[in-house]
Amino acid sequence: MNRFIYTILMYLSLPFAVLRILIKDSKNKSWKQKLKNQLGYVNNLQGKVIWIHCVSVGEFNAAKPLIDQLLKKYPSHKLVITTTTITGADATKSHYQNRVIHYFFPFDLPFIVGSFINKINPITCILLETEIWPNLINSLNKKAIPVVLINARLSEQSFDKYQRFSSKLVEKTINQFTFIGSQNNPSRERFLSLGASPDKVIMVGNLKFDSHEKINSALDEEIRLIVGKRDIIVFASTRNGEENQIIQSYNNLKEKFDALLFIIPRHPERFDEVFNMVSKTGLKVARRSENLQCSNMDVLIGDSMGEMMAYYKFCHIAFIGGSLSNTGGQNMLEAASASKPIIFGPSIHNFEEVAKSLLKRNAAIQVGNSDELMQTISELLLDKKRQLILGKNAKSTYEKNQGSINKVIELITPVIES
Structure with a gap:
């Protein structure tokens, strides 16, 4: 599969993705905001923006040590945290209040991610774990915005799936990362087997070991x-x-x-x-x-x-x-x-x-x-x-x-x- 075919499939799946939000999330007060954000409707941001994407609560908890360090190291920068789930959004807002900006992650279609990127205008995009989105990563590369994958993991099941259905697309996409910070050696080896350049895949360990909850x-x-x-x-x-x-x-x-x-x-x-x-x-x-x-x-x-x-x-x-x-x-x-x-x-x-x-x-x-x-x-x-x-x-x-x-x-x- 190449990116053209992938994009066609994503266009075909868009109505179902919207319908899923209407059915699954409509009881939650955040559903309209989620739909708008995922279609690329967000505010224009000024200044230097660091974008971090965490799918849900688990990834957000893993990212907390990094978010804390970046808030301390770059106090004049804006941190945009995106999540896919409403529970992830609630966790982000509850923990950081107005110290970060939260949006829902956009659907991976060129016109949507292009609009999203133009509006938040990040200087860097940080993805966690297995968030490999071809159109997003390609759009960031076109604008010379570095994108990295940290706490990266690739299970044997995901590896087999990528090999069977989209090995060429995945190989091209993962080599567009500035670097991939792998959780463990088996994941690193799987990224390399998918065609990642050896100098891009670095063993850094699991951020979840550095995550500490405050005592309440x-x-x-x-x-x-x-x-x-x-x-x-x-x-x-x-x-x-x-x-x-x-x-x-x-x-x-x-x-x-x-x-x-x-x-x-x-x-x-x-x-x-x-x-x-x-x-x-x-x-x-x-x-x-x-x-x-x-x-x-x-x-x-x-x-x-x-x-x-x-x-x-x-x-x-x-x-x-x-x-x-x-x-x-x-x-x-x-x-x-x-x-x-x-x-x-x-x-x-x-x-x-x-x-x-x-x-x-x-x-x-x-x-x-x-x-x-x-x-x-x-x-x-x-x-x-x-x-x-x-x-x-x-x-x-x-x-x-x-x-x-x-x-x-x-x-x-x-x-x-x-």
């Missing part, structure tokens, strides 16, 4: 009062189908342990669905947003945003969602930074290197299915010593992998100042 004492106290002194199991960022597996397996072993299951669905639009599903099983269930005391509850649904670190602080064991379904897992590092025993399922391809590092250092446990998950949890609850060892090793693994932000700043500074 009021929130901590609120959570402490809700959960009391019970054993708490956090099921973080669960995906469709996982909650049902977890509840069924829990019911089979319920008599073996008295613990509060704290389930936090990955997507806010599923909060009601998961609550209703659990309610129908006969288990006692509450919503975090209700602020109810949970001493006699079986399940608490985490339906409030931006509180994951507080949940980890008070839990005894953390299960990482997206790993029982075939979606590749979610970020394990927040739980590691909180010194918690970590469990995940078989599907971890999006965080393969982090998972391997945790397993190698006896900082996590991998299970094959939900029954094995619940059996492992019941055994861990009775083994406080092993809980402490796993948590200590998780924290140590987290700390030993820090320092990526220094390498990224070293690489990005001459690009911004050139």
Whole structure:
């Protein structure tokens, strides 16, 4: 596939992308702003602008150390943060208030990205992880605006997909980056196999190891009062189908342990669905947003945003969602930074290197299915010593992998100042 065919396909998909916003996001007050921004309607900006794109909350959290450093290093510059999701937008606005400018990321069509670029007029564009957009990157290159990919990762699945369907287009596009800062060596090798110039792909590590959440004492106290002194199991960022597996397996072993299951669905639009599903099983269930005391509850649904670190602080064991379904897992590092025993399922391809590092250092446990998950949890609850060892090793693994932000700043500074 070349860029011409890719662009035709993008034009054909545009009506469906707009329809998706109208259907999926129309209940949110930000949907009109999202649609306008994604079609290229943003304000004209003056002065020096640094543009950073983070798809959603996970990428935004990874980018925080970089955003903080850039705000400090370039106080007279404007920072534009784009996200694709509304949850990412909410996280950005909540954390940085008016210190940054937020827009939604434009659709990757030449006339749209061209208009977007002309209006914000960035001196540099910074993309995170796997955001490889041919028309955007080509448009930036035409205007001699440097574009970099940081915290770059390429899973085996993504690599295979690129090789099968668009190897020539991807090869041309990734060589238009000023540099690619790779999270790990396997990703670096995959970028090179796709045709990236060796001098462009640099191993910098994972920025998520450098991300630190501020302590919120009021929130901590609120959570402490809700959960009391019970054993708490956090099921973080669960995906469709996982909650049902977890509840069924829990019911089979319920008599073996008295613990509060704290389930936090990955997507806010599923909060009601998961609550209703659990309610129908006969288990006692509450919503975090209700602020109810949970001493006699079986399940608490985490339906409030931006509180994951507080949940980890008070839990005894953390299960990482997206790993029982075939979606590749979610970020394990927040739980590691909180010194918690970590469990995940078989599907971890999006965080393969982090998972391997945790397993190698006896900082996590991998299970094959939900029954094995619940059996492992019941055994861990009775083994406080092993809980402490796993948590200590998780924290140590987290700390030993820090320092990526220094390498990224070293690489990005001459690009911004050139």
